[in-house]
Amino acid sequence: MERDPAIAAIVMEALRQSCEVFYLTDADGAILYVNPAFERLTGYSGGEVLGKTARVLKSGSHSPEFYREMWATIKAGRIWRGRLVNRRKDGTVYVDEQRICPIKDETGAVRYFFSIRHDITREMQLEDQLNQSQKMESLGLLAGQISHDFNNLLTIIIGSMDLVSEELPPGGVGAKLASEILRSSRESANLIKQLMVFARRQESRPVEIPLNEPLKELKVLLDSLLGHNVSVAYSLAEDISKTRIEPEQFKQAVMNLATNARDAMNGNGAIMIRTFEAGPEGLPAGVPPGRYCAFELSDTGPGIPPEILPRIFEPFFTTKPKGKGTGLGLSSVYGIVSQNGGRVIAANRDGGGAVFTILFPAITRA
Ligand SMILES: Nc1ncnc2c1ncn2[C@@H]1O[C@H](COP(=O)(O)OP(=O)(O)O)[C@@H](O)[C@H]1O
Ligand SMILES: [Mg+2]
Missing domain, CATH: 3.30.565.10 (Histidine kinase-like ATPase, C-terminal domain)
Structure with a gap:
């Protein structure tokens, strides 16, 4: 069936119209074909990358070992799956989820590779954002509980110290220490109030x-x-x-x-x-x-x-x-x-x- 030229033409057309990025390389990784989705994603036209390797997309985010492991896998005739941080022609970085598959001849030797990939930058951003908001949410719960309890305790300390300092002879060592305690307690209360703002424990009249x-x-x-x-x-x-x-x-x-x-x-x-x-x-x-x-x-x-x-x-x-x-x-x-x-x-x-x-x-x- 694959030898049917009509079907082969339809397969070509499917790759052309596909929203998934597809490209084909020879056994050394030199690019033989890229589909329009590739051009749209990377900003490179087919003409610009033909004969070159996918290294043109390198962002510098991965170590040489990472690429060595990738090459070793596909050279051995196995499929490589993973996420790659790549760079578009305009310099912006994106994240690709991709598979690189070897194409073997009758003898089992690897002759070509093809890669199917799609841009998951947006998904990654959403994932980051979700992690971020979960982190802030749990910090908020913690801060809310601590600041609430601390604020109550500080209110008692400040109130009592106010009364104590009234009882002390003015100008004496006791009065000096008392005013020192009061100053520190008020400073602490101020810090705690700010933490309460973070924890959304303050009143709001929108x-x-x-x-x-x-x-x-x-x-x-x-x-x-x-x-x-x-x-x-x-x-x-x-x-x-x-x-x-x-x-x-x-x-x-x-x-x-x-x-x-x-x-x-x-x-x-x-x-x-x-x-x-x-x-x-x-x-x-x-x-x-x-x-x-x-x-x-x-x-x-x-x-x-x-x-x-x-x-x-x-x-x-x-x-x-x-x-x-x-x-x-x-x-x-x-x-x-x-x-x-x-x-x-x-x-x-x-x-x-x-x-x-x-x-x-x-x-x-x-
Ligand atoms: N406009 C800014 N430019 C650069 N770094 C900033 C800016 N605003 C905030 N930051 C960074 O965020 C940190 C946290 O800010 P903030 O919560 O206001 O605490 P603080 O000002 O007490 O350090 C700062 O220490 C600084 O490193
Ligand atoms: Mg600040």
Whole structure:
């Protein structure tokens, strides 16, 4: 049946129209044929890769042993299955799930290889996102329980110490120690309050407003917080839909982001604040389809090192020296945004610098 030229032509046409990426190489791995799905995925035309090996797609993410094991498997006439991180012509990286199969001749010698693969970048992103939100969820439960109990205990300590210090003769050693205890306890209470924000244990009184409103109210405070050498540019979409948020909490989140931007830029640089509407298309992975009011704050700092990106929203995660950072700024942002039904996403701009995007569901009236 396979020798039937009509069927062979249909098989060729099937490969041509397939949404799965297919390519054929000789026994040395030189590419003989790629289908249009390959061209769409990688950005390379058939003409550009013919005669070359799949090494053109190498991203540098895998070790030489990884490729040696792959070659050893297929050279031995076995099928290789696995995930490969590859690079498109435009330099962007994607994840491929693929099989490479040997084609043998009558004598059993491997003559060709073919590979079927599909892009699983989006699935991987969703998986990461799910792991990430599960991690934040369990941290939130833990933080919620601890902060609640601690807060109650601290309330008792502070209340009792207040009474004790009233009983002590002023100016004496006892009074001095008592005020020291009170100061530390209040500081602890302050830390615990921030942890409660992360755990969404604080009260929230959301109202329907456009995001621009609290931002305009914040302008003066933000300028004085950031100092003369940090400029803030605004680009606010005037006709933006309303959203349901607690304005004071949202302002707190913006201040935390701005403070971090200032720190990252060592007090010298520019912050851009933008509002706009987003969706239903082109939303980040894991964000349910819909229409969103978006807030974006970007800076001209060095950006966030990719290896710490998955951890920055964890409570107490900080790269700052002791006494400078608490690691509670972004966890508070996370808590505030989630409590108000939104999402916060951290990334780096192409030209360097960090960008934080917050999405709140837009109130649309049909
Ligand atoms: N705009 C930014 N640019 C670069 N890194 C940032 C930025 N914002 C936050 N980070 C990183 O995230 C970490 C956690 O931030 P945060 O939770 O506010 O804690 P803290 O500011 O106390 O360190 C920071 O220590 C820093 O490493
Ligand atoms: Mg901070």
